[in-house]
Amino acid sequence: MSAQGPPDWLLTGIGLIVGFAAVLAVFGLDPVVLISVLALILLVATVLSAIEIVNAYEKRALTVFGEYRGLLEPGLNIIPPFVARTYTFDMRTQTLNVPPQEAITEDNSPVTADAVVYLRVKDAKKAFLEVDQYKTAVSYLSQTSLRAVIGDMELDETLSRREEINRRIHRELNEPTDEWGVEVESVEVSEVKPSADVQSAMEEQSSAERHRRAMILEAQGKRRSAVERAQGDKQSNIIRAQGEKQSQILEAQGDAISTVLRAKSAESMGERAIVDRGLESLQRIGESPSTTYVLPQELTSLLGRYGRRLTDASVQEAPGLESQDFDMETRELLGLDDVDDIAEGVESLTNGDTNNTEIRLEETEEN
Known part of the structure; x- marks a missing residue:
């Protein structure tokens, strides 16, 4: 004005x-x-x-x-x-520099702070009649509010919560300046500077904190490296063990197949002997002078199998061997139980048929 x-x-x-x-x-x-x-x-x-x-x-x-x-x-x-x-x-927005203020924080740390106030005259009549030199009045009020707000906060808060300081000073300036026809648009704290001793202590603390973080990062790196190395060893051991297991399984399956084939061959040779005995019985029947022959139906169904045995057909490899043990499932799959049953049936039929044939021949001669 x-x-x-x-x-x-x-x-x-x-x-x-x-x-x-x-x-x-x-x-x-x-x-x-x-x-x-x-x-x-x-x-x-x-x-x-x-x-x-x-x-x-x-x-x-x-x-x-x-x-x-x-x-x-x-x-x-x-x-x-x-x-x-x-x-x-002047009805435009004006700036008002608040001179640096020395204040004591709540935790008794001395600091120096200054600010900039942005204000505007919204009612020239009030600004003329209600206050003398409104800029000077706002400046004094801003200095008081700045010291009061900093005094209610701890040092760390004054350094990190600048926006809150601005809001509180702005709120404290609004009520009295409204009566003067002046509007405080915003307040910006320019700097909060601790004393030299406090700054030195903060620098030492910051240095120690950086050193601590560096040690933590180094330890985390070593731990991560050890974990990765251990996981690599673990995977390597697992793969090696799986390879050995697979090799053992394949070797055992090979042994099992060889054993089964040898057993099958042995059983085939035993069945061959039974077939030969049956043929001898048939030969004796054929040499008999009787013209009537009674042959069991079961023996007829086995003639085809006798023919295959007589042709020296090679034993086929049984598929699907899944175990190295010669258990019931493997025997059923390979037909070993059928071989035993057929051998027993052929032997009983051969004995029975021979007896029946002799009886019939005797009856024929008597007639």
């Missing part, structure tokens, strides 16, 4: 004209001419004093003989000459 009366150049001009008129009077100038000159000077001064030009971003408070008469809006304004004074208010 600035107070304005008649312009300085106007007063200077009036003084020069009055001095010039005095010189003319001294040297005997005609009084009529002198009065005319003085009247012209007075008229020009009156017109110039009555004109007030206000900028677009300003408002001016008008007083006449010290009495408030209102606000002058931007543009050309006519005011009472010589007796009026105006006070200019």
Whole structure:
């Protein structure tokens, strides 16, 4: 806010004209001419004093003989000459630097802080009538609020919670400045600086913390490396064990197949002997003079198998051997149980058929 009366150049001009008129009077100038000159000077001064030009971003408070008469809006304004004074208010956002303030935090740490306040006059009448020098008033209030807010916080909070400090100072400034017609738009704390001793201690603490983190990272790296190495060894051992297991399984399956084939061959040779015995019985029947022959049906069904045995057909390898043990499942799969049953059946049939054939032959001879 600035107070304005008649312009300085106007007063200077009036003084020069009055001095010039005095010189003319001294040297005997005609009084009529002198009065005319003085009247012209007075008229020009009156017109110039009555004109007030206000900028677009300003408002001016008008007083006449010290009495408030209102606000002058931007543009050309006519005011009472010589007796009026105006006070200019800039309506734009203005910045106010708060000087550095020394404060003590809640944990008794001395700090120095400063801030910047952004404000704007929203009511020029209140700013003129309610407060003297509103910028000075806001500056003093900001300093007090800054010290109070820092005093309610610990050192670490003042360094890390800058936004909260700004909000609290802004909140404390809003209520009183509203009565002054001034709006505080925002507050920004520029710097919070601890004392030299505190800074030294903080640097030592920071160095120790960085060293601790470096050691932790190194230990984590070693641990990770050991874990990876152990996992690699584990996978290698598993793969090696699986390979050995597979090799043993294949070797055992090979042994089992060989054993089964040998057993099958042995059983086949035993069945061959039974077949030979059956053929001998048939030969004896054929040599008999009787013309009537009674042969069991089961023996007929076995003749095809006898033929295959007589052709020396090789034993086929049984598929699907899944175990190295010669268990019931393997015997059933390979047909070893059938071999035993067939061998027993052939032997019993051979004995029975021989007896039946002899009986029939005797009956035929008697007839």
